[in-house]
Amino acid sequence: MASIADQLDAVRHRIADAARAHQRVPADICLMAVSKTFPVGAVLEAVAAGQTVFGESYVQEAVPKIERLGPARASTCWHFIGPLQSNKAKLIAQHFDWVHGVDRIKIAQRLSDLRAASLPALQVCIQVNLDDEPTKAGVAPEQVLALARAVAALPRLTLRGLMAIPAPRDDPALQRAVFRKLAALRAHLVEQGQVLDTLSMGMSGDLEAAVAEGATIVRVGTAIFGERD
Numbered sequence: 241m242a243s244i245a246d247q248l249d250a251v252r253h254r255i256a257d258a259a260r261a262h263q264r265v266p267a268d269i270c271l272m273a274v275s276k277t278f279p280v281g282a283v284l285e286a287v288a289a290g291q292t293v294f295g296e297s298y299v300q301e302a303v304p305k306i307e308r309l310g311p312a313r314a315s316t317c318w319h320f321i322g323p324l325q326s327n328k329a330k331l332i333a334q335h336f337d338w339v340h341g342v343d344r345i346k347i348a349q350r351l352s353d354l355r356a357a358s359l360p361a362l363q364v365c366i367q368v369n370l371d372d373e374p375t376k377a378g379v380a381p382e383q384v385l386a387l388a389r390a391v392a393a394l395p396r397l398t399l400r401g402l403m404a405i406p407a408p409r410d411d412p413a414l415q416r417a418v419f420r421k422l423a424a425l426r427a428h429l430v431e432q433g434q435v436l437d438t439l440s441m442g443m444s445g446d447l448e449a450a451v452a453e454g455a456t457i458v459r460v461g462t463a464i465f466g467e468r469d
């Protein structure tokens with residue numbers, strides 16, 4: 241099996257190739273390594289291979305992992321990308337640098353209240369439900385502007401952009417069509433005066449389509465660390 245360093249290298253090449261194919265600068269796309277279900281040793285291997293940005297989905301699993309990094313914590317940046325529950329907000333506000341799944345003002349308010357004054361503001365993306373599935377997380381596109389205004393007003397949060405987890409599709413044209421919707425939504429919010437520099441979209445199976453449509457952060461797990469159980 242290829243090492244984590246080799247897999248990281250391959251993913252970096254995929255991003256760079258996709259960027260160049262769409263007249264983008266590879267350095268404008270941040271690779272987040274999604275380490276959920278993998279042990280701290282895998283994270284340290286990635287760190288040794290130059291990776292700095294990591295994503296986790298489960299608070300209980302992530303917090304001990306981050307704590308076990310020791311001195312390596314300072315040179316890494318941790319993004320919480322899982323579903324947000326209010327009873328987990330305190331641990332998230334204490335241990336993470338970014339949160340991607342904000343989809344209601346109540347949880348945003350709570351994260352802002354719980355973010356210690358000694359830490360920088362928590363960097364936030366609003367999760368948008370692009371698939372029109374009522375059970376999925378994410379705010380409806382029509383409600384994003386109102387939520388963005390409310391989040392941007394919170395003192396301990398910095399609103400950075402939009403995030404989506406579309407249903408998996410095999411057809412690259414269909415993948416791109418969904419990502420294009422998120423990009424258009426950001427453009428609309430920017431027109432309305434919001435400052436948003438981030439589009440968090442694209443995973444192992446569709447990162448090329450996401451880069452083609454303007455992703456600034458791609459969240460990649462399987463292609464770096466291998467299949468999860």
Ligand SMILES: *Cc1c(COP(=O)(O)O)cnc(C)c1O
Nearest residue numbers: 274297321443444459460461462
């Ligand atoms: C697990 C996860 C990823 C990574 O998915 P892969 O297909 O393994 O690359 C990306 N984003 C979110 C929100 C996830 O939960």
